[in-house]
Amino acid sequence: xxxxxxxxxxxxxxxxxxxxxxxxxxxxxxxxxxxxxxxxxxxxxxxxxxxxxxxxxxxxxxxxxxxxxxxxxxxxxxxxxxxxxxxxxxxxxxxxxxxxxxxxxxxxxxxxxxxxxxxxxxxxxxxxxxxxxxxxxxxxxxxxxxxxxxxxxxxxxxxxxxxxxxxxxxxxxxxxxxxxxxxxxxxxxxxxxxxxxxxxxxxxxxxxxxxxxxxxxxxxxxxxxxxxxxxxxxxxxxxxxxxxxxxxxxxxxxxxxxxxxxxxxxxxxxxxxxxxxxxxxxxxxxxxxxxxxxxxxxxxxxxxxxxxxxxxxxxxxxxxxxxxxxxxxxxxxxxxxxxxxxxxxxxxxxxxxxxxxxxxxxxxxxxxxxx
Numbered sequence: 001x002x003x004x005x006x007x008x009x010x011x012x013x014x015x016x017x018x019x020x021x022x023x024x025x026x027x028x029x030x031x032x033x034x035x036x037x038x039x040x041x042x043x044x045x046x047x048x049x050x051x052x053x054x055x056x057x058x059x060x061x062x063x064x065x066x067x068x069x070x071x072x073x074x075x076x077x078x079x080x081x082x083x084x085x086x087x088x089x090x091x092x093x094x095x096x097x098x099x100x101x102x103x104x105x106x107x108x109x110x111x112x113x114x115x116x117x118x119x120x121x122x123x124x125x126x127x128x129x130x131x132x133x134x135x136x137x138x139x140x141x142x143x144x145x146x147x148x149x150x151x152x153x154x155x156x157x158x159x160x161x162x163x164x165x166x167x168x169x170x171x172x173x174x175x176x177x178x179x180x181x182x183x184x185x186x187x188x189x190x191x192x193x194x195x196x197x198x199x200x201x202x203x204x205x206x207x208x209x210x211x212x213x214x215x216x217x218x219x220x221x222x223x224x225x226x227x228x229x230x231x232x233x234x235x236x237x238x239x240x241x242x243x244x245x246x247x248x249x250x251x252x253x254x255x256x257x258x259x260x261x262x263x264x265x266x267x268x269x270x271x272x273x274x275x276x277x278x279x280x281x282x283x284x285x286x287x288x289x290x291x292x293x294x295x296x297x298x299x300x301x302x303x304x305x306x307x308x309x310x311x312x313x314x315x316x317x318x319x320x321x322x323x324x325x326x327x328x329x330x331x332x333x334x335x336x337x338x339x340x341x342x343x344x345x346x347x348x349x350x351x352x353x354x355x356x357x358x359x360x361x362x363x364x365x366x367x368x369x370x371x
Contacts (some may be wrong), residue, residue: 003061005022005027008022008052008053008313010079011082012082013076020050022054023172024169025169026054028171029139033107034062036107037062044104044107045105045108045109046068046105047067047068047070047109048069048070048108048109048122049071049072049112049113049151050071050080052076052079057084058277060089060090060201066091066092068095069094069095070094070101070114070261072097074284079096080092097122097183097261097265099125099128102125102126104131105131111140112172114147116146116148116199118200119153120155121183123174124180124181124183127157128180132177136157136173136175137171138153138173139170142168142169142170149172153174156174157175157178158178159174159175160172160173160174161175173313179347185266186205188205191271193247194276195239195270196266197238197269197270198262199262201263202237202263203237209360210338214334214336218334225245225253225297225298225334226297228251229297231255231298232254232255232256232296232300233245235257235302236256237266246274247274254276254281257284264282284286287318287322289322294329295326299331300334301320303319303335313341317346320335320346324350324352327368329371331369331370333347333370334367335347335365335367337366343346347368351368351369352370353371354367354368355367
């Protein structure tokens with residue numbers, strides 16, 4: 001019996017027309033790796049970047065056991081778990097992007113990340129800790145692939161083969177690992193703040209222009225900021241807003257939240273680099289799912305607009321609604337967003353009275369007061 005790809009769902013991530021749980025690149029990866037997977041010893045298969053479980057669960061269906069999986073997005077981890085429960089599958093475990101994930105691996109299935117820096121981190125980690133005979137099957141959609149990805153892999157593997165394209169997808173096959181290394185965050189000093197970033201973290205080790213605009217217009221006096229009512233940096237990325245607030249307000253307490261594992265690792269590094277460990281807490285969460293209702297007076301947000309490789313405007317409204325739930329009455333959501341997305345009406349409906357604070361050629365900063 002073939003694996004039931006049609007049964008896979010994206011939840012708790014966004015489900016909408018055009019947003020799929022499995023695609024042609026997943027199927028091509030599985031087909032190209034079938035013989036290698038069948039020959040691998042138990043516990044020696046690793047899956048990295050699996051969107052919603054297609055790769056890991058299809059491998060389990062084919063007989064693999066002890067599959068190690070890493071997914072950057074927390075929603076992807078939870079979708080994998082939910083799909084496994086629906087299908088009655090076990091035989092896998094989710095791990096951080098660290099040595100334990102790839103140690104002794106004989107076969108790695110990798111959905112190519114959008115970021116070359118993320119690919120550099122992943123390839124270096126595999127080369128450092130996988131078995132000498134490891135074979136890496138790295139696939140993606142042609143529209144998201146570049147020749148530079150071959151070059152990145154070639155920095156850590158002596159042999160790179162390229163498959164024929166099928167249904168606008170392709171797989172790169174890497175063998176003979178060399179010169180491996182564990183990921184090290186990039187670091188840069190910007191406006192008195194040290195920003196640290198692992199590969200894949202939004203904007204890298206720099207201050208993106210949207211966040212800069214937000215920081216330029218945050219007032220000196222903000223509600224909350226105590227241990228009981230900390231300021232929240234939602235979708236924190238590399239932790240720039242959280243670190244800025246912590247440095248500018250020596251008594252303030254801040255919570256930095258993101259669902260991306262790379263973002264959380266980057267934020268933790270940024271917090272350490274700026275000596276803020278005692279006052280800035282870093283948490284991986286699906287928006288503010290674990291935060292109590294009415295428990296915060298201030299939230300800052302630069303909402304993402306990518307779900308995997310797909311561009312969508314449906315992420316921000318969900319985050320606005322969650323922020324509204326967590327804010328106390330009279331609490332403030334400070335938000336910076338691409339002006340073309342016209343979020344102000346959504347903020348008015350979800351949170352409350354919203355006014356524009358600043359606007360430049362690309363971004364708008366608003367503050368919404370919880371009704």
